[in-house]
Amino acid sequence: MPDTPTVELPQQLQVINIGLELFAETLREQQQTVLHVRWEPPAQGDPELLGMLDALL
Amino acid sequence: MSVRVLIRPREYHDSVRLMQLSERVRRESGVDEAILMMATANNKKILRASGMMTDAVDAAKADDLVVAVVASSDALAEAAIELATEQLTQRAAGAGASHTPRTLDSALALAPEANLAQISVPGMYASREARRALEKGLHVLLFSDNVGLEDELTLKQLARSKGLLLMGPDCGTSILNGVGLGFANAVRRGPVGIVGASGTGIQEITVLLERMGLGISQAIGTGGRDLKESIGGITMLMGLEILVADPQTELIILTSKPPAANVAQTVLACAARAGKPVLINFLGAQEADLTGLTGSKSQLHFATTLEQTALSASSLLGTGTSLPLLSPATIEARAGELATQLQPQQRFIRGLYAGGTLCFESLLYLQRELGQVNSNIAATADSLLTESDSSRGHTLLDMGDDAYTIGRAHPMIDPTLRMQRILQEAADPEVALLLLDVVLGYGAHADPATLLVETLREARQKAKREGRYLGVIVTICGTESDSQCLSRQAAVLQREDVLVATSNAEAARLAVAVIKTTTEMGE
Numbered sequence: 001m002p003d004t005p006t007v008e009l010p011q012q013l014q015v016i017n018i019g020l021e022l023f024a025e026t027l028r029e030q031q032q033t034v035l036h037v038r039w040e041p042p043a044q045g046d047p048e049l050l051g052m053l054d055a056l057l
Numbered sequence: 058m059s060v061r062v063l064i065r066p067r068e069y070h071d072s073v074r075l076m077q078l079s080e081r082v083r084r085e086s087g088v089d090e091a092i093l094m095m096a097t098a099n100n101k102k103i104l105r106a107s108g109m110m111t112d113a114v115d116a117a118k119a120d121d122l123v124v125a126v127v128a129s130s131d132a133l134a135e136a137a138i139e140l141a142t143e144q145l146t147q148r149a150a151g152a153g154a155s156h157t158p159r160t161l162d163s164a165l166a167l168a169p170e171a172n173l174a175q176i177s178v179p180g181m182y183a184s185r186e187a188r189r190a191l192e193k194g195l196h197v198l199l200f201s202d203n204v205g206l207e208d209e210l211t212l213k214q215l216a217r218s219k220g221l222l223l224m225g226p227d228c229g230t231s232i233l234n235g236v237g238l239g240f241a242n243a244v245r246r247g248p249v250g251i252v253g254a255s256g257t258g259i260q261e262i263t264v265l266l267e268r269m270g271l272g273i274s275q276a277i278g279t280g281g282r283d284l285k286e287s288i289g290g291i292t293m294l295m296g297l298e299i300l301v302a303d304p305q306t307e308l309i310i311l312t313s314k315p316p317a318a319n320v321a322q323t324v325l326a327c328a329a330r331a332g333k334p335v336l337i338n339f340l341g342a343q344e345a346d347l348t349g350l351t352g353s354k355s356q357l358h359f360a361t362t363l364e365q366t367a368l369s370a371s372s373l374l375g376t377g378t379s380l381p382l383l384s385p386a387t388i389e390a391r392a393g394e395l396a397t398q399l400q401p402q403q404r405f406i407r408g409l410y411a412g413g414t415l416c417f418e419s420l421l422y423l424q425r426e427l428g429q430v431n432s433n434i435a436a437t438a439d440s441l442l443t444e445s446d447s448s449r450g451h452t453l454l455d456m457g458d459d460a461y462t463i464g465r466a467h468p469m470i471d472p473t474l475r476m477q478r479i480l481q482e483a484a485d486p487e488v489a490l491l492l493l494d495v496v497l498g499y500g501a502h503a504d505p506a507t508l509l510v511e512t513l514r515e516a517r518q519k520a521k522r523e524g525r526y527l528g529v530i531v532t533i534c535g536t537e538s539d540s541q542c543l544s545r546q547a548a549v550l551q552r553e554d555v556l557v558a559t560s561n562a563e564a565a566r567l568a569v570a571v572i573k574t575t576t577e578m579g580e
Contacts, residue, residue: 004217004218004220005218005219005220006220006298006302007217007220007221007222007295007298007299008220008299009196009222009233009234009275009299010172010173010196010234011234012234013172013173013233013234013236014168014170014171014172014173015171015172015173015174015175015238016161016164016165016168016171016173016174016175016190016195017174017175017177018161018164018174018175018176018177018178018186018190019071019175019176019177019178019200019201020071020072020073020177020200020470021071021073021074022071022073022470022500023175023177023200023238023239023500026237026499026500027175027236027238029499029540030236030237030499032236034175035158035164035167035168035171036157037157037158037159037160037161037163037164038157038158038159039071039159039160039178039186040069040120040159041069041119041120041179041182042182
């Protein structure tokens with residue numbers, strides 16, 4: 001196995017939730033800090049536009 | 058009959074929100090049907106099947122929102138559309154006003170200390186979001202499914218190169234530092250660490266351990282395909298590394314369907330060096346095959362079912378607690394009581410599962426005991442059913458499988474398809490019993506038992522009119538601490554003449570016992 005950095009879990013989770021708001025709610029229910037991203041399909045769901053956008057980023 | 062359709066162009070809401078709004082509109086406006094959906098190709102098929110296809114819907118694009126209602130009068134339909142519009146506008150306004158970030162990058166500007174991204178966007182966009190999160194140094198829980206295998210590999214390689222965990226794609230459950238991510242149950246902290254390639258596998262093990270007073274240090278989901286040859290167990294190996302190094306973890310459980318042979322070899326070799334007991338639960342694998350791979354048993358232990366995994370963990374940790382499982386005699390007795398109420402032609406089990414691993418485990422057991430069992434997750438062509446096939450013979454369906462969830466929420470979130478299927482099965486005169494899972498916990502329905510009872514009543518009334526009793530056996534995956542409360546949910550079902558099992562394996566034993574009893578009675 002190649003030399004890879006050790007994986008460690010953070011002591012305190014600081015979560016960004018992208019997608020279903022349901023999963024941000026369940027974290028809040030557990031008193032877990034979470035920032036919800038109000039995600040929408042980028043480039044209005046147009047795959048060609050999306051490809052162009054990705055090439056730029 | 059009045060059908061009203063409203064298109065709200067370029068307005069996006071997530072599938073769960075839309076489902077919840079649909080349910081609310083249906084309930085509060087007295088309409089026959091209310092559907093709120095994005096106008097994706099798959100959703101248009103659903104709208105067409107529900108009689109709600111119009112020119113406007115046909116012309117709508119994937120980022121347009123469709124609000125469609127069917128009512129007995131124009132007035133009711135209009136009122137329903139008004140309610141939906143009000144709710145949607147409120148929601149859109151609320152989100153805009155509160156500086157809610159719209160992208161990961163803007164979120165990171167607001168929360169630079171973030172260390173984990175929980176991602177549940179539609180599959181075709183998921184790789185992109187996961188890659189971005191990993192590049193920014195975040196661990197990722199990727200709930201999304203319908204992500205390509207090649208993408209999974211490159212993402213996991215990227216994650217590993219940065220010492221980050223990519224849990225998923227198709228990862229339904231993790232519990233990190235006592236926090237449930239995705240669908241998870243409320244369980245205590247404790248000495249058992251789990252790495253699992255199956256969401257409901259993790260859930261079932263954690264709830265059974267909880268029942269025995271045993272807690273969880275970490276439960277790390279890997280996604281369903283992590284142990285395929287092409288992925289090589291990247292996340293499972295990283296999870297194992299974490300648990301080996303974790304002083305809170307005294308016993309490690311690895312749970313999955315059987316891995317590819319060389320992946321199993323690598324995983325078992327690492328597990329053998331853990332320096333603490335490791336319990337291997339590769340569902341359906343034979344112990345002899347596995348020990349053959351490691352060459353020696355060392356501190357490895359094996360369990361073939363989720364139930365046995367929990368029991369073995371308790372035994373290995375010396376806690377002396379067990380599960381309130383039914384004795385073989387009691388199973389015979391309960392099965393007998395059910396069987397005497399069946400007609401001679403009622404010979405088949407129909408299992409409908411939200412939990413893929415629960416379905417898989419039951420499938421293995423039923424095949425062993427009853428012979429041919431058909432399924433959408435069957436290994437052989439002659440037993441394989443597609444999502445458009447009706448059930449035949451004994452059938453177990455994993456309703457969370459990708460084919461059922463394109464453009465729709467998972468059955469743990471949206472019970473509609475499963476409820477429809479229950480009614481379909483109940484109409485089949487050869488069906489003896491339904492075998493079902495009810496999953497509690499974070500993210501699950503607020504009262505799944507009551508919802509299920511509504512459908513079961515309808516299903517049983519239908520069967521009764523045709524002179525048939527319909528048996529129902531349910532396994533509840535949950536704890537007393539879940540908001541739905543295990544014992545309350547069990548009571549709701551038991552009052553409705555449903556047999557409630559303590560574990561998924563016990564439910565399968567009950568189902569098999571019923572069929573064997575009816576077969577004997579018939580002879």
